[in-house]
Structure formats: structure tokens, C-alpha cells
Amino acid sequence: MSLEPYRRLVKLVARAFYDDLLLKGENQTKTGRGDNRGMAVVVLDALTKREWVREEDLAKVLKLHSKQLRRTLRHFEEEKLVSRDHRRESAKGGKTYNAAIAAAGDGQQVVKEGEEKTKMHTHSYCCLDYSQIYDVVRYRMHRMKKKLKDELDNRNTIQEYICPNCERRYSAFDALRLISMKDDSFHCEKCDGELVAESDKLAAEEMGDADDNARRRRREKLKDMLQKIEVQLKPLMDQLSRVKDLPAPEFGSLQEWEAANAKAGRASNGDSDVGDSSKTSQGQGYGGTPMPFLGETKVEVALSGVEVKEEDSKPSAANTSLKVIPPWMIKQGMKLTGEQRGEAKHESMMDNSLELTRPIDDKKPEVDDDEKNIQDAFVKAYYTALAERQREQEGATREMQNEDGHNMMPSIISNGVSAAPSDRRVGMKSKREDDGDDDIEWEEALPSGSTVGTTKLHDLNVQAEESGDDEDEIDWEEG
Amino acid sequence: MFFHIELERNIQLHPRHFGPRLKEKLKQKLMRDVEGTCSGRHGFVVAITHFDDFGKGLIREGTGFVTFPVRYRCVIFRPFKNEVLEAVVTLVNKMGFFAEAGPVQIFVSNHLIPDDMEFQPGDMPNYTTSDKSVKIQKDSEVRLKIIGTRVDATEIFCIGTIKDDFLGVINDPGAAS
Numbered sequence: 001m002s003l004e005p006y007r008r009l010v011k012l013v014a015r016a017f018y019d020d021l022l023l024k025g026e027n028q029t030k031t032g033r034g035d036n037r038g039m040a041v042v043v044l045d046a047l048t049k050r051e052w053v054r055e056e057d058l059a060k061v062l063k064l065h066s067k068q069l070r071r072t073l074r075h076f077e078e079e080k081l082v083s084r085d086h087r088r089e090s091a092k093g094g095k096t097y098n099a100a101i102a103a104a105g106d107g108q109q110v111v112k113e114g115e116e117k118t119k120m121h122t123h124s125y126c127c128l129d130y131s132q133i134y135d136v137v138r139y140r141m142h143r144m145k146k147k148l149k150d151e152l153d154n155r156n157t158i159q160e161y162i163c164p165n166c167e168r169r170y171s172a173f174d175a176l177r178l179i180s181m182k183d184d185s186f187h188c189e190k191c192d193g194e195l196v197a198e199s200d201k202l203a204a205e206e207m208g209d210a211d212d213n214a215r216r217r218r219r220e221k222l223k224d225m226l227q228k229i230e231v232q233l234k235p236l237m238d239q240l241s242r243v244k245d246l247p248a249p250e251f252g253s254l255q256e257w258e259a260a261n262a263k264a265g266r267a268s269n270g271d272s273d274v275g276d277s278s279k280t281s282q283g284q285g286y287g288g289t290p291m292p293f294l295g296e297t298k299v300e301v302a303l304s305g306v307e308v309k310e311e312d313s314k315p316s317a318a319n320t321s322l323k324v325i326p327p328w329m330i331k332q333g334m335k336l337t338g339e340q341r342g343e344a345k346h347e348s349m350m351d352n353s354l355e356l357t358r359p360i361d362d363k364k365p366e367v368d369d370d371e372k373n374i375q376d377a378f379v380k381a382y383y384t385a386l387a388e389r390q391r392e393q394e395g396a397t398r399e400m401q402n403e404d405g406h407n408m409m410p411s412i413i414s415n416g417v418s419a420a421p422s423d424r425r426v427g428m429k430s431k432r433e434d435d436g437d438d439d440i441e442w443e444e445a446l447p448s449g450s451t452v453g454t455t456k457l458h459d460l461n462v463q464a465e466e467s468g469d470d471e472d473e474i475d476w477e478e479g
Numbered sequence: 480m481f482f483h484i485e486l487e488r489n490i491q492l493h494p495r496h497f498g499p500r501l502k503e504k505l506k507q508k509l510m511r512d513v514e515g516t517c518s519g520r521h522g523f524v525v526a527i528t529h530f531d532d533f534g535k536g537l538i539r540e541g542t543g544f545v546t547f548p549v550r551y552r553c554v555i556f557r558p559f560k561n562e563v564l565e566a567v568v569t570l571v572n573k574m575g576f577f578a579e580a581g582p583v584q585i586f587v588s589n590h591l592i593p594d595d596m597e598f599q600p601g602d603m604p605n606y607t608t609s610d611k612s613v614k615i616q617k618d619s620e621v622r623l624k625i626i627g628t629r630v631d632a633t634e635i636f637c638i639g640t641i642k643d644d645f646l647g648v649i650n651d652p653g654a655a656s
Contacts (some may be wrong), residue, residue, distance in 0.1 A: 118604040158590040158627050158638060159575075172638045175574070175586040184604060194574030196573070197590070 003249045003290045005242055006130045013081075013137050014044035021075070039064070042071050044128075045083065050125040051251045052258070054097060055084075073126050080136045083129040085254040097125070097258055127257070127352045131248035138240060148226045152219065161195040163188035170195060240477040261284065480562060482486070482555040482616060483528065484521065487548060488513065491535070494543045506530050509549055515582065519630040523582040558583050558637050565638070565649060568619045571604045578621060579581050584636055591640035613648050615641075620650040636647025 018040035046062055047053070055073060057335055059066040076082040089097075116427040157174040170178060178186035186262065251257045490512065496504040497609065503511035510527055517523045529552040536545035558580070566578035566585055575588035589598065589606075596606040596615065605616035615621060623646055641647045 159590050160572075171635055172586055172588050173577075173627065175577070175588070175638075176584060176636060179572065179574075179577075184574070184600075186574055197588070320488070 001239075005239065006134070006249055006271065009137070009239045009243050010044055010081075010130070012050050013133065014041040016233060016236055017140070018044065021072075037069070040072055040075070043069065044076070044081070047126070047128045050127075052085075052097075052125050052254050053263075055124040055126055058126070058456060070124070077126075081133050081305050082126050083253075084124055084126045085133075086122055086124045087254075088120050097254075125254050127251050127254070131199055131250065134243060134248060135239070137236070141237070141240075143225065144229060148222050148229070152226070152476075159197055161186055163191065163193045163195050163198055165191045165193035198418060239464075296369055480557055480559055481525070482522070482557065483552060484555055485531075485552045487550050488647060490533075491539070491544045491546050494545065497545070502530075502533070505533055505547060506550065509551060513551075513553070517582065517634055519632045519635065521628050522555045522635065525554040525556050525581070527551050527553045527577070532621065538597050554616075556583070558628055558635060560625055560628055563622060563624045563646070564639070565620060565622050566604050568615060568621060569616055570627050571598075571606065571616055573600070573604075576606070576615060578623065578639070583616050583639070585623060585625065585639040586637070587621075587639045587641060591638075592643050605606050616650055619648055 020037045021040040042062060043064075046058060050058070055069060056066055059069040073082055073084060137254075161170045161172070161174075161178070162168070162233050163170075166188060170186070170188075170314065175186065177189065180187045180192075189194065252260070281323060380425055483547065488509065490505055490508050492505060492508060493500075496508075501588065509530065513524050513647055514526060517567040524579050531550045531552065533550070536547045538545050562581040564583075564585070566574050566580035568578045569584075570577040573589065575586060575590075578585045578587065592615075593608075596613070597609070599605050599607050603616055605614050608612045619642055623641050624643055625637045626640050627638040629636045629638075
């Protein structure tokens, strides 16, 4: 499934258009903690990692008040980014959702304690509607540009002419009456003075009256804004065009999604009925909080596999290990592979593959242990490699010296020898770093909870803020 | 845009036409009176297609003229804002150019001519692109879009633009010769 490009799209959109979204309560005007800017971004980001999710659960994970969250989601629903579903359900009804959530996860079943009550509650669920988001965003961009362009063009659709002598104004509609036989310009009906087009007059005398001046300035501003839109929304446009030919991930309606996932879960569990209350004990070790994003692990892995496949066309040394390696590993690991194509490379590859299987956005503490292990292993490998290399190099130099007996040559040659691979190393390293940076940036931007909410991308941040300004001034029409 | 509509009109006929060919005479008079005129309400009357019927004539006192109420169907041309028309350039000056699309006069001011076209004065004033590939002069055919109409009781005047996609010269007489 082409989920990743769409996720990226949503993230870009969130930062471009909803970064400084301020949702006010209808009647409460507390300004102290009322500043919930950036919350929209967090919510959208969180939603990219989930499929259908119960809003209460989402609120819990994001550590938001459910009312606040609902307000944000309602806004997104109006903006057609999110599809929501509400239904009254008993514990049993909730269970089908849980079953589905569990199936979407790694087949673990997650059940809330409180759900044994048989009371009917209205629960709301929400989900990103990717295909609609694509359309909505495209439409939004189109409207933005159209509005500006229209205003720019309409500025002088009907040209006005002014008689400099008697200040009489004519519009282009009078053109037929104004042409004179003597020359090819327009003449005033009253005083026969030569008329000037209004905008020419403006250009001629810089200090026109305030109204005209304001209009000209407005025009400049519009032009400027249009350019800014082009530049700042370029990443978004690129992402849109990238996504264009990819099928949008479809989760269907809540019921469909539940049914599909429950089925999948049943199949993988070998369990006949998941909805049965007696069989809900499996997942109790998980503390009762559903962790819907667990489900994404699977997808993530598949995706990275796909990416690797795509990158097969690239030089072989660069494959497999892209994307997932932490930065400290990239640099030194590259030195190894570039220098010595023996066991060290092998090992780093193995590390990489280890990393690959690990979900990227999984920021749970247990990862740290593994990371430490890897780190240790790597350090060991690195030192052996370093030692070996030194030995090798010394050997090479000695050999050269013996062979030629020349004093200057060995240094040159050894330089050459070490230079060739190091050259390559540098090139590859930078390339990899690029990829790595890119990836890492994005991974940082994946907040798994409210803690990372304030983390923003540098480039995106700038763009989002400025386009936010634009938004303030223009007041887009939607729908 | 063209319309086919039914209209009514009172025709005054001189008594000398009264006779067996009264209907023919009425028809001729109607055509002379109506075709080619412009009413702000309907637009330009291009042609009468059907001469349906005429009612009872009313003799006017004093003159002997008879007024017949006549119903007829005709083709009407009425320009609309945002309509795209093909027109023939009739006059080029530094303020822009005038063009005619059938009966309607259209003015295209120089602000609505693409920025890369410049006015070239001379005995054959024209607008030419910098690479001289496109030239607008008298008798050029242009496709333009109407951006405004002024409708008076008896005339319609339009302002057009060629500063948009797919607008501009569609046949250049200078290039053919």
C-alpha cells in the first residue's frame, strides 16, 4: 500500500495549513491555556499512524482533553480531511472495534477493563480519508492561486482613462466615442485633451492619491504573495505530484474496516470468535490501553522493504542500509565499508538488516537496550577493522618501498592508494547522509505522543509559518 | 451567443400597399425595420426566420397609416461577459484595438493585450510580438474574450481581452500575403 507518501502529504499539509490553527471554544474565553496552536499538527500526525481510532483512545494517547480533541477533529471533518463515525454501542460493540484494532496490530488482543459494563455509550471514531485529502488539498491550492490571479488580472480589466485637464474620467466602454480622426489617441469630449490611461498615470506620478496608491501596493502584495505561494508550497506540490499516480490507502467505513481487520485477526490467531468475551484475556499484559499504532509496525516494515527494492537500481553498496541507521552509525559504518570489503562490511550490513526489521517510529524504551547492543557490536567491529586497516596500509607501504627503492614514490603511491577509496568513501558518505538526513528528519517529525508535539521541521516550519501569515490576510474561501 | 426567439412588433403600413400582396409588403417592411437593429433588451436581430401572423390592423386617425401587430421569429445575437468570440480587427491605435464580431464592436485596450506585444506605429499600425511571429493589424482575425458589455437601449458595446490562454490572432493576413 502506498501509505508513506500519503502520510508525508498529510504531514506537509498539517504544517502548511494547520500549523497556527486556533480553535476557540464557543463560549469560553480563557486565554491562559487556550493557546492550542500546533495541536492540529500533532493530531494529524498521530492520525497518520493509525487507521480508524476511537477518539477517547486518541485523546488518551495524545494526553489531550477529549473535548479539545473533538473540537479539533470536528474542524478537520469540516475541512474534509477526516472521516468520523459515531455510534452508540455497548461493551460488545466496542469489542468488535477492539478486535479489529488488535488484528490491525500484531494480532494481540487489547481490551479495556471498563468495558465490561453493559451501558450504552456513544463512541466516536475517526480516520484520515487519504483520497479525499488529496483532492481537498489540490482544490485548496487551486483556489488560493486562482483567487490571487483573478484579483491580479481584474485589477485593470476595464481600463479607465482620465483627462489630465478637466479630470474627467472615462471607461473603456466609451472608447468608441473617444477616438478622434486626428491621431490615434483618445480625446476628451469636453476639452479635447488627450486622455491618459489610469494605470499609466499612476506609474508616471509616484505620489498618486492615497486610494490609487493603496491599490497599487495591494497589487504588488498580491504578486509577492503569489510568488511566495509558489516557493513555499513547493514541497507540498512535489508531494502531491508524487502521490498522484499512487492509489490512495483506503480503510473503508468503520464497519468495513472492522470487519476486514477482525477477519484478518481471526485468521492469524487461528481463533474462531474474537468477539467472545471469555477469550479476551490474551492481551491483558498490555495494560489495557489499546495501542493502535502497533498495527503500523507491519506496514512500516513492508514499506521499507519496498523502498529497498526500489533502490536496487542504485549502486549495490548503498542498498539495504539506507533509511534506518542512526547518524552515528552512518558515518563510521561507511568508513568501514568503503575501506575494507571484508567481514566488517558484512557486519555493518547485518546491523543494518537488524535495524531494518525494527519499526522506525517505535520509540519505546526497550529499543534502547537493543541499540546499546548494536552499538557495542559496532564499536567492536569498528576497532578490529581499524586495526586491520592500519596493518594493511603499513604492509602496503612497506611493499612499495621495497619494490621501488625510490624515496618519493611510496608516499605518493600510498597516498594514491588511500586516496582512491577515501574519495569514493566521501562521495558515498555524503550521498548516504543525504538520504539519512532526510529520513531522520522525518522520523523526528513523527510524534508518537504529545511529547514530541512541539518538534517541528526546520524547512517545513518556516514555510508553514509564512504561509500561515498569508492565510491570515486572505481569508480563503473553502467549499 | 445566438438565440432564436419570438417577438412582437407593431408595423405601420402606408395605405398604398393595401391590396392582394399586403402580407408580402408587411413582411418586407418588417425585415427592413428590424433586421440589423439592436435592442438592449434582446441584442442584435440577425435575421427573421418565420413570419407567423399578423393581427387586425388599426387605422390611425389623420394619416391613414395602418398599424398591424406582427409576430415573428428571429435569430438574435447577444454578446455576454466571458463569451469567447472571433472578431475582425478594424482599427489599431496605441490605446488598443477595435474589432467587430458581426454587428458588435469590441474594444481591446492595450492593457489586455499580452505584455510581449508592442505597439508599432506607422501607416499600418499594429501590435507585434518581440520575435515578430505574431502581428495584430487591421483585418487580422482574433479570438477574444468579452470581459465587459455596456448595453444601451439601442447599442451594445463590448470590451474584450486577448490576454488569456488560447486567445489572440487566429489568422494573420500579413503572413498570408
